[in-house]
Amino acid sequence: MQEISIPIIAIDGTSSSGKGTIAYRLAQHFGFNYLNSGALYRLIAYTIVQKGHDLHDVEKAIEIAKTISPVFEGKKVIVEGQDIWPIISSQEWGQGASIISPIPELREAVHLLQRRMIQHPGLVAEGRDMATHVFTDAHAKLYLDAHIEERARRRHKDELEKQSGKSFEEIVEELRIRDERDKHPSRGNAQLRPAPDGYELDTSDLDIDGVLEKCILWCKEKGVEK
Ligand code: DC
DSSP: OGGGGSOEEEEEEOTTSSHHHHHHHHHHHHTOEEEEHHHHHHHHHHHHHHTTOOTTOHHHHHHHHHHOOOEEETTEEEETTEEOHHHHTSHHHHHHHHHHTTOHHHHHHHHHHHHTTOOTTOEEEEESSIIIIITTTOSEEEEEEOOHHHHHHHHHHHHHHHTOOOOHHHHHHHHHHHHHHHHOGGGGGGOOOOOTTSEEEEOTTOOHHHHHHHHHHHHHHTTOOO
């Protein structure tokens, strides 16, 4: 397979573990393309509802997954010329994504979209099953996590800026539900878990630069170069 020679960094982790920021910073550091796989599930959930269908309409979800072709430009998710990341990045579409994402046929369609992102000069892909399922051929595999209170504190800071009025306790509960769903064994291949040949990092007591430094080191050890 020709694509094997293109370097891939696969990052999985819990919600608000910092994996999104780290994945993006790693992509900048190595000059690679960046795939936010959660954005694909968010986009599908958003599109289903926007088209007037029920979020639980499995047929529609699969149909939409087979027809979307968003373009990732840095953190932007461009659909029909418009960056829809500011819309789909909300907690609402995160929950929506979490609800539809266990559907196996949907994941198959998304799998194809994700593999298409393997392009020169390299790829940093972040999500829940990047290292364990979609990119098992990744050169470097990372798993980020942090204590739930610390993740809630980070999310709460964002919510305060957005003036959403959400309490710390509400955020802890949302994260608890999301963790439970993402890690549930019924998700099969899509179950969030560390890859046995990857690097596991607890980011609770580290700042972004501290996490980034450790991740870059691991990638370099695995032969990933700029
Ligand atoms: O990373 P995120 O918060 O944007 O992800 C939103 C939801 O999408 C998450 O709860 C589970 C799902 N997801 C998934 O099932 N597989 C992925 N590779 C990425 C996200």
